[in-house]
Amino acid sequence: MISKLSPVFASLLLCLSTVSFGQKSDSALLKKLNAQLELDIHQPGLWVDSVSTAEGNIKLYFSRSRSFAVGEIDETTADGLVESFLHLTDEYSKIHFLVIDRATNNWVPMQNMVTSVPRVEYKERVNTDPFAATRGGQVAGAHRVFPTGGQGRVAGPLAGKTVWLSQSHGWHNTGAGFVTQRGAFNQIVEDFVNAETIDYYLIHYLMSAGANVWTVRERDMNTREIIVNNDQGAPAYTETGSWTDGSIAGYGGTYRTSSSSNAETSSATYTPTVDSSGLYWVSVRFVAGANRATDVRYRIVHAGGTTDYTVNQEVHGDTWVYLGQFYFFAGGNYSVTISNESAEASQAIIADAVRLGGGKGQDPDCLNGGAASNRPRYEESARMYANYQGYPTCREDVTMRPVYTEWELSKGYPTEKDDAIFLSLHTNGGGGTGTESFMHDGTTNPVTAGSLQLRDSVQKQI
Secondary structure, three states: OEEOOOEEOOOEEEEEEEOOOOOOOHHHHHHHHHHHHHHHOOOOOOOEEEEEEEOOEEEEEEOOOOOEOOOOOOHHHHHHHHHHOHHHHHOOOEEEEEEEEOOOOEEEEHHHHOOOOOOOOOOOOOOOOOOOOOOOOOOOHHHHOOOEOOOOOOOOOOOOOEEEEEOOOOEEEOOOOEEOOOOEEOOEEHHHHHHHHHHHHHHHHHHHOOOEEEEOOOOOOOOOEEEEEHHHOOOOEEEEOOOEEOOOOEOOEOOEEEEOEOOOOOEEEEOOOOOOOEEEEEEEEOOOOOOEOOOEEEEEEEOOEEEEEEEOOOOOOOOOEEEEEEEEOOOOOOEEEEEOEOOOOOOEEEEOEEEEEOOEOOOOEOOOEOOOOOOEHHHEOHHHHHHHOOOOOOOOHHHHHHHHHHHHHOOOOHHHHHOEEEEEEEOOOOOOEEEEEEEEOOOOOOOOOOHHHHHHHHHHHO
């Protein structure tokens, strides 16, 4: 069920609509709905064959001649139907999607036929590196939100807050090759324009306000990818001072540890070979743990100069964490250096891997296999990206976006999760006009506190 005055998606979905939809008779309405269904969903055997309206509500009855068992309507189809028919809230306060339950032969809400999603909890890898575990360290609470500090971070009104952005959709393999999840509509493919809107603009707006921003799809639109890890050795990776191998596996092999000190006595420098000029996001990877420093200093030398960041290595390990976006000229002398200088004594400083750029998809679809897409990684779906970022299982793409978010959030401190929001952007909005903001209506799960205020605030701003 969708309620226009109540929440629809957890936490918030923005839908930008472009096509008008006037009042129609039932036959005209059915024709319009099924045309929209064919355009957006492509699900054989699923159609709207009758509707009923009463007291501002509309009920859509699907495929009267067949019944469904739990699991026969997948997550992607259920989500697509919600998106496709959101425009009906222009005329009706609530929308009900109904199918026949094979077990009872009764009409039931469509969501009853979708398999529930098990929650995947993050399990931190245990290291035996010779440093005492002092979870949280001695730094101020604001510095425990990851990453913070340094001239690369803005002390704006969203400092200490985490924003997760969903670009929605993207290339995925259905079993018959890679396809987009939405077709061309007004010469726009939603799978790409969502990503471009967020990657070009919204990420930077939020970071400029001080927010810690994560995305469910690759944010770097540069198809070049340069990865340097400690196992490569000189000249790509060099050290000063005392470093030793870590006790468990790192990225591509090993990782290195040094003891923190109130003055720098050790450093590790990554020197990437840049062969194509352009903007690159710089991301870092390390093995997290309770015996790590919470204020590890990273210094990035780029075409515009030098930028420092402070990173909490207790949390968000075994994934690429983005620091900032910078210009690098081909052939330039650039570097990323980790220092052991810290306000926390005798904690581990980790040097593992550094990455520039977003690259292209090099892995098979985690659900349906096949060859790699070899398309720009930022165009691939959240299902592909979450797997690349270390998420341990695989789901339909629509489900992967929030469950990957929850999994990554669970790596951090409780304060980070308490100060986080999830924002999803969609631009198909078939049949509607204008800009609309929705949230989950609480039918199947409790409404997250603050969602209504978030929805209203965002809608007023845009």
